[in-house]
Amino acid sequence: MRDHSNHVQVTREKAVELLRDACEFDRRKETIPVQEACGRVLAEDAKAQTDIPNCLECCLDSVAVHYADFENGMPDTSEWVRGVDWEFANTGVGMPEGFDTAIVIEHVTVSDDERHITIDAAPSAKFAGTNPQGSKMRQGEVLAFENTLVTVDIMARMAMGGVTDVSVIARPTVAFIPTGNELTRIGDELKRGGHFETNGLLIAEKIRQWGGEPVLWDIVPDDRERITAAICEACTKADIVVVNAGSSKGSDDWNIEMLDEVGTVLYHQTNHGPGHHSSAAVVDGTPVVGISGPPRGAGFTADFYLRPVIKRYLRQPENLPKVKARLASEIRPGGPGAHKHMAGAKQLPGEVRPSENADGSIFYGVKFMIVRQAEDGVLEAVGVPGKPGGLSEDAVNGYYMMPSGTGVNPPQVGDFIEVDLKPWA
Numbered sequence: 001m002r003d004h005s006n007h008v009q010v011t012r013e014k015a016v017e018l019l020r021d022a023c024e025f026d027r028r029k030e031t032i033p034v035q036e037a038c039g040r041v042l043a044e045d046a047k048a049q050t051d052i053p054n055c056l057e058c059c060l061d062s063v064a065v066h067y068a069d070f071e072n073g074m075p076d077t078s079e080w081v082r083g084v085d086w087e088f089a090n091t092g093v094g095m096p097e098g099f100d101t102a103i104v105i106e107h108v109t110v111s112d113d114e115r116h117i118t119i120d121a122a123p124s125a126k127f128a129g130t131n132p133q134g135s136k137m138r139q140g141e142v143l144a145f146e147n148t149l150v151t152v153d154i155m156a157r158m159a160m161g162g163v164t165d166v167s168v169i170a171r172p173t174v175a176f177i178p179t180g181n182e183l184t185r186i187g188d189e190l191k192r193g194g195h196f197e198t199n200g201l202l203i204a205e206k207i208r209q210w211g212g213e214p215v216l217w218d219i220v221p222d223d224r225e226r227i228t229a230a231i232c233e234a235c236t237k238a239d240i241v242v243v244n245a246g247s248s249k250g251s252d253d254w255n256i257e258m259l260d261e262v263g264t265v266l267y268h269q270t271n272h273g274p275g276h277h278s279s280a281a282v283v284d285g286t287p288v289v290g291i292s293g294p295p296r297g298a299g300f301t302a303d304f305y306l307r308p309v310i311k312r313y314l315r316q317p318e319n320l321p322k323v324k325a326r327l328a329s330e331i332r333p334g335g336p337g338a339h340k341h342m343a344g345a346k347q348l349p350g351e352v353r354p355s356e357n358a359d360g361s362i363f364y365g366v367k368f369m370i371v372r373q374a375e376d377g378v379l380e381a382v383g384v385p386g387k388p389g390g391l392s393e394d395a396v397n398g399y400y401m402m403p404s405g406t407g408v409n410p411p412q413v414g415d416f417i418e419v420d421l422k423p424w425a
């Protein structure tokens with residue numbers, strides 16, 4: 001049984017900072033076709049391979065002429081020959097060779113047989129109505145900088161400049177190690193009192209959405225040697241490792257000890273719940289993110305702690321975006337430390353766990369919120385009604401860290417609160 005007398009509890013902010021400092025990635029690069037670059041991060045500047053346009057180009061639908069014919073005023077065009085003195089020229093297309101100036105088609109009357117024209121407005125200067133070579137992009141010009149997340153527009157711009165292959169940061173591989181004797185693979189027969197291993201499904205998809213490559217480990221039983229072996233193997237094979245469950249104080253909760261044996265534990269508790277038993281370690285230079293078992297907390301603690309590590313690898317913004325929203329429904333404190341048997345209580349009933357902020361520090365209950373526009377146009381946040389883990393959670397798009405502790409006043413309906421937006425990417 002684990003010795004949990006020596007807690008390393010940190011705030012959420014400190015946890016992210018410790019994890020960030022522990023990441024010294026040796027990023028890999030790969031070259032992929034530009035058509036597949038959307039959603040990837042450039043490892044090098046992408047440069048135009050050619051001038052665009054690569055010759056004098058016509059601006060609008062026009063006829064192409066020689067400016068020299070207009071230098072002494074409007075010429076007599078009755079004897080003009082198509083292809084010699086004039087030619088059609090169209091928007092965004094190279095000028096017919098030899099022609100230097102364009103007159104928009106609205107100032108031109110074309111004969112029915114399209115061989116003769118009369119013009120009612122002369123061009124103002126040589127090259128009028130044209131775009132010079134290289135006016136959209138010049139060969140060698142940077143079209144997108146290193147570390148840019150390629151959007152559809154950027155992908156199309158690079159392709160426009162003749163870029164066929166791009167160098168991108170390889171997707172970091174993220175090993176997910178599920179632990180627990182009670183776990184059963186999805187599709188197998190459920191053990192008595194057990195659960196299907198669903199956190200792997202949940203977190204693998206998040207990893208993909210955030211730009212990583214999930215690698216799912218088989219369920220590891222609560223056995224010290226097997227846990228250690230799985231962690232060590234994963235740390236040699238993956239860029240980032242997630243160890244799931246086995247993080248608390250139960251008779252089979254070994255993960256923190258094992259991480260401590262093979263690496264350095266940075267922290268193994270945070271100041272919020274759910275998610276209290278989140279942890280982090282470094283094993284042979286590989287960051288290991290510890291996510292607690294209960295699925296309700298596993299999802300958003302991955303948002304809090306795993307996402308920044310993946311984003312750091314990919315050199316993308318790490319913090320979740322926050323919005324200020326008007327609290328639209330009453331929310332109550334919760335989690336250890338927010339219990340009615342608060343810090344300082346002399347005797348607790350046996351089924352109640354002691355406060356984790358008995359020292360008077362602030363503890364945060366993570367509240368699932370729906371952020372939406374109120375009828376008066378203001379952004380409002382509604383606490384998810386009903387039972388935690390219920391259907392109403394499907395609409396959750398934000399998290400609020402609700403403080404509790406001595407002297408802390410919880411927000412009232414109508415107050416503005418800061419909500420972390422749930423990340424989809």
Ligand SMILES: Nc1nc2c(c(=O)[nH]1)N[C@H]1C(S)=C(S)[C@@H](COP(=O)(O)OP(=O)(O)OC[C@H]3O[C@@H](n4cnc5c(N)ncnc54)[C@H](O)[C@@H]3O)O[C@H]1N2
Nearest residue numbers: 178195196197198199245246247248276277292293294353
């Ligand atoms: N006496 C105390 N008991 C507990 C405390 C405490 O402070 N004192 N903390 C509670 C809190 S908070 C949490 S969170 C959990 C943390 O538990 P673990 O991270 O050690 O997770 P397990 O005990 O292994 O499992 C808990 C629960 O989650 C299910 N689980 C685990 N892995 C998966 C998975 N991959 N997919 C789906 N479900 C999974 C597991 O079957 C259990 O039902 O401890 C509290 N207890």
Ligand code: MOO
Nearest residue numbers: 274275276277297
């Ligand atoms: O760590 Mo637990 O996730 O607080 O519920």
